[in-house]
Amino acid sequence: DYELCEEWGHLYPVPREDLINLHREHLLHLLEMGDMEKALQLLQRIEDPGVCLAISEQSLDQHLNLAASHFLADYLTAHFYASLTTARRNEIQALYIGSKVLLTLPELSRVNYFHLSSRPLLMLEQLLMNMKVDWVAVAVQTLHQLLAGQEIGFTVEDIDSLLSKYAEKALNFPFTLKEKRS
DSSP: OHHHHHHHHHHSOOOHHHHHHHHHHHHHHHHHHTOHHHHHHHHHHOOOHHHHHHHHHHHHTTOOOHHHHHHHHHHHHHHHGGGSOHHHHHHHHHHHHHHHHHHHSOGGGHHHHGGGTTOHHHHHHHHHHTTOHHHHHHHHHHHHHHHTTOOSSOOHHHHHHHHHHHHHHHTOOSSOOOOOOO
């Protein structure tokens, strides 16, 4: 049905907003089905870059599954980086990096941290608070690789500061040792 509507859009004048809605719904359907290849082909068929940008951004804002969010964040960064505002660019890159970090976690645990996918630093802090030290080690390594030369609202120094803060808390004893008196 989507393809038939798309053909009609080529044959008859369709208002821009309706065209955006049609392509967005088609894209969301493909992403829900997990067909990233067809989703990419759909985005490449759209001739107007403004329409393509609107569709991609609106779809990303639908808070899709992890793979779809990762795909759209990657697509927007790769194709529309210069067209995005600095704040939106940072938001999309944070989502991309957060989804990358989520992919390093065990599959059954990802659902517990998915709501933090657009806030990787907070996700890291949550992992630290949950005592998932092995997961934190992999997440930090991934973050260090991804942050090399990028500006997304936080830096490697922010990660190191967070780790130092929790390391200090881990060594902080809530009581004082009493001296033995003879």
